[in-house]
Amino acid sequence: MMKFTKQNFIFLVGGIIVYVVDIGVDFWVASKYFYQGQYYWSVSILCFRGLSSFITQIFSYEWFKNDCEGADSGVLKWIFLVHLFQCGIFIRYWFALKYGCQAAFKQNSSRDASETDPPNFIQKQAIDVVTDINMLRIFKTFLETTPQLFIQIYILMEYGKNNFYEYAAIVMSFCGISISTVDYQISLRKSLPDKDEFRVLPKLVYLFYKLLTITSWILSISLVTQLSVKISVVLLIFLWICGFAWTLKQHTTFCKSKKMEYLYRTVVGVILIFTFFNIKGRKTKFCIFIYYATHTVVTVGILFVYVFWKPSIIEEIHFISLSISTILSLVLGILFLVVYYTCFHPTAYCRLQACSDEVDGEARQKDRVEIGRFQNFIMQ
Numbered sequence: 001m002m003k004f005t006k007q008n009f010i011f012l013v014g015g016i017i018v019y020v021v022d023i024g025v026d027f028w029v030a031s032k033y034f035y036q037g038q039y040y041w042s043v044s045i046l047c048f049r050g051l052s053s054f055i056t057q058i059f060s061y062e063w064f065k066n067d068c069e070g071a072d073s074g075v076l077k078w079i080f081l082v083h084l085f086q087c088g089i090f091i092r093y094w095f096a097l098k099y100g101c102q103a104a105f106k107q108n109s110s111r112d113a114s115e116t117d118p119p120n121f122i123q124k125q126a127i128d129v130v131t132d133i134n135m136l137r138i139f140k141t142f143l144e145t146t147p148q149l150f151i152q153i154y155i156l157m158e159y160g161k162n163n164f165y166e167y168a169a170i171v172m173s174f175c176g177i178s179i180s181t182v183d184y185q186i187s188l189r190k191s192l193p194d195k196d197e198f199r200v201l202p203k204l205v206y207l208f209y210k211l212l213t214i215t216s217w218i219l220s221i222s223l224v225t226q227l228s229v230k231i232s233v234v235l236l237i238f239l240w241i242c243g244f245a246w247t248l249k250q251h252t253t254f255c256k257s258k259k260m261e262y263l264y265r266t267v268v269g270v271i272l273i274f275t276f277f278n279i280k281g282r283k284t285k286f287c288i289f290i291y292y293a294t295h296t297v298v299t300v301g302i303l304f305v306y307v308f309w310k311p312s313i314i315e316e317i318h319f320i321s322l323s324i325s326t327i328l329s330l331v332l333g334i335l336f337l338v339v340y341y342t343c344f345h346p347t348a349y350c351r352l353q354a355c356s357d358e359v360d361g362e363a364r365q366k367d368r369v370e371i372g373r374f375q376n377f378i379m380q
Contacts, residue, residue: 004099011179025168029152029165030045048143048148052143055139056136056140059264060089061083062256089133092136127190131190132373135377137184141177142274143267145177152169153170157222157226182206202344209337210275213333213334214274215329216299216326216329216333217299220302223322240272243272244268271378276288276292295330
């Protein structure tokens with residue numbers, strides 16, 4: 001039986017604090033840029049915030065509607081209004097705190113109890129509601145936090161200012177990425193009851209793999225933007241098209257309606273710009289090799305462009321320190337990736353039990369319990 005522990009509850013509370021502080025920091029940074037006359041950056045920060053909030057509210061409301069089929073229409077209208085005012089995530093956090101507190105501090109369920117017994121039912125409710133939140137936060141991370149981090153690093157490179165609020169925004173972006181990726185992986189493991197608990201060491205390895213590879217890629221794109229904003233935009237659009245086309249080829253089945261499924265594929269295309277996710281629970285070795293090999297080739301190509309074609313601006317942007325940081329982050333990130341997939345990935349444990357290696361993040365359907373939405377969500 002999956003269990004919601006006190007440690008999970010602490011992570012939940014920490015996630016709420018970071019979420020609220022992140023909202024405040026975004027508006028604070030945007031206001032600072034506005035008062036300095038940098039209206040473009042102020043509007044960009046707010047646009048990423050608004051876009052991610054709008055999309056996550058759409059998914060949150062659709063999930064509430066799917067879960068409340070047959071419920072009173074008045075309840076759905078109230079839920080719709082709350083989401084319309086961009087506050088749906090706080091309803092989910094309220095339920096998460098309610099069920100999480102009961103599951104972590106007030107329940108002592110027996111190992112042999114069935115899922116329909118009251119203690120285990122509370123455990124399942126807590127895990128389900130937190131899983132929904134973590135899925136929404138993955139969307140927010142790559143629709144808002146990661147692009148904002150790219151903008152903040154680019155501004156530092158372009159203008160060379162050392163303002164406290166810019167560093168605060170970068171720190172909050174890293175905190176947002178860190179907590180959302182770790183919480184996401186915790187939810188994934190809890191959705192796989194036949195797998196080992198996601199312990200401290202695997203969490204750290206997974207965290208460093210994601211953070212370092214994402215950081216290296218953001219620095220690379222920032223260097224491209226220094227050369228030409230147009231080239232950077234074209235590159236990002238091309239990468240999104242590739243990611244979106246791959247999701248179409250995979251025939252994903254996450255949403256119940258076709259419109260929502262295409263929105264989901266659009267969002268996953270954005271996620272694939274920055275990091276790799278397996279969206280169908282199939283073999284990933286070849287795909288992940290191609291993905292990060294391409295990132296490596298593009299990163300090295302960008303650095304060579306600076307060395308041979310644009311040597312005049314190398315000193316202006318501290319090229320040596322940036323190039324070292326970019327390469328070092330990429331190498332260490334890939335190293336942590338190899339360690340994670342070799343030693344700590346769910347299928348690494350599964351091999352000991354002669355399980356199929358045809359899945360990544362999903363056990364064979366006939367050997368597992370129902371895990372709800374996560375069953376068709378992006379896997380890792």
